[in-house]
Amino acid sequence: MKTPARDGFRMPAEWERHAGTWMLWPERHDNWREGAAPAQRAFTEVASAIAQSEPVTMAVSAQQFEAARRALASAVRVVEMSSNDAWMRDVGPTFVVNARGERRGVDWIFNSWGGLTGGIYSPWDLDDQVAAKVLEIERCARYRAPFVLEGGAIHVDGKGTLLTTEECLLNPNRNPDLRRGQIESLLEDHLGVRKIIWLGRGVYNDETDGHVDNLCCFVRPGEVALTWCDDRSDPQYEISHEAYEVLRSARDVRGKLLKVHKLQQPGPLYMTESEAAGIEAAPGCKPRRAGERLAASYVNFYIANLAIVMPLLDARTDGRAKAALSRLFPGRKVIGVPSREILLGGGNIHCITQQVPK
């Protein structure tokens, strides 16, 4: 095995047929409030929504195994797996396929979104083993990539175009010794892409250093959804408008201009006093404080085989977002899941899922 691209493998788009979805069970009390119970309920609901489309596997620590098995729908497979938190998008493998339908996985180096210079928690050794453990269970060959990346930092159209952000991939807390051109080559080698579109900054106050999966995603080849803000006084305004300008003049791998769909953001939303009070702050984990702006975005949805599983975040804006997604994905049922508890932990539905292509 050389690299996925040289071996004839490519990362499929999320809307291509899945064999299933992997998730991780939240439990750390220093990130999830009230002993993680409300987050566990939200993850359970996400798993049930996806399980209507395809098999779901929840990876759970030994300590939480029985509780998770009781809580989750019987259709959800529960397997024991240690981790440092619950972000399967970022710690899980990125699956690649070849023309013969063979499936392999890329295991990126994980450093907790920035290691000791801006990372979110320490240690992260168990998280860094998750991709390998998933690939063992899936009986998939593994490519260990020689650089730091999280699955949420990239989106692809399945045709050879990749979307990412400079804020994350060029951040010195990821791969300080790699320049833009080297990172592009590595992405091409590992994902089978040939065209990379660089956006600038990710969603305002996103602690992942601007993961693209909270900002902008492909909805089909040639079309993207972008989180949007019309309020000039909101710091998200400039971020979304800058991204829009890049996208308007960007061309995909086929040389075509992109169509950009704006998804009005919820909120702005902030962590409340009582929410912050439920978190047991501990050394080695980024503190969460009342009043902090939450990086809320409707772009952070998941494309399952038969459904779009989208975050419900704000009663004033959820309906419009749901209608927009229904128009963007006419073949799929849009299922909204209340996901403020996931947002409070630092991400959303896309961040806690990882598809296994068929």
Place this chain on the structure above:
Amino acid sequence: MKTPARDGFRMPAEWERHAGTWMLWPERHDNWREGAAPAQRAFTEVASAIAQSEPVTMAVSAQQFEAARRALASAVRVVEMSSNDAWMRDVGPTFVVNARGERRGVDWIFNSWGGLTGGIYSPWDLDDQVAAKVLEIERCARYRAPFVLEGGAIHVDGKGTLLTTEECLLNPNRNPDLRRGQIESLLEDHLGVRKIIWLGRGVYNDETDGHVDNLCCFVRPGEVALTWCDDRSDPQYEISHEAYEVLRSARDVRGKLLKVHKLQQPGPLYMTESEAAGIEAAPGCKPRRAGERLAASYVNFYIANLAIVMPLLDARTDGRAKAALSRLFPGRKVIGVPSREILLGGGNIHCITQQVPK
């Protein structure tokens, strides 16, 4: 789901086609000498021998995951799973199949071979979860049996006959409230058998309370192999001769008399001073002492798709046992694996494996 038998399921014979084999990785220092390193080498060799026939999965604790992955052949799948020790035969599920080729699993209650009255270690809570965890990964429906049993306490011919021992199944430290007839009904319900042959005692000084899989097994319908001893001064003499008398007059489910093949035992073998010194005795685990008679038997082999994986225990007797097994299984290659290290821990190759029927 009612019971396997009522739902049309039966336990296949071990020689029926396998989809794979499960094992558990040894690591406890109070049972395996020298930090379990020699045992890990023996388990690794067993896994490699079986992997020549069929896919092998090794379940390993989080702590040992990377070490096991490095040690084991790449063909062996390694999955994280907590356990109290390494006896997959006894703590794993017993798989049952129906006529349509569907596969389910029976999850027996496990009490460490006798609980607090003669059991081997405490606690055993993680062991009791292993069957459920294996069945989750295999995506098999699970029957939780309402009584204590270990997989090593039974053998079947796949046609409806079951072989077991009174010493184990009627032991008050297993199911004190169940009488022989009730146990027979439960075995029939859970394994799809209709005829039970009761032997008396298991191998001398076998700490499992006489598991049949160390004493006697089917080699095909109508034929069994029995561990044998011609030395009247050896306590095994009487045990083997008693079993022989029972077997000579027993009839299987088809009403046929059995053919009994005698397998001369190795040794007798005893734990040496240096072997005992390498074990870090600890509270909650049965102590192992120099001079103890080891329950060594060549019957404790495993039938893989293409091979018999047999224990090598004594240079004076290994060759004869290997020749005998070659005659008994003409379609399979007999692979001997040095297994004294497994024997020192209290079992042998059959005890550390569990087949998944195809």
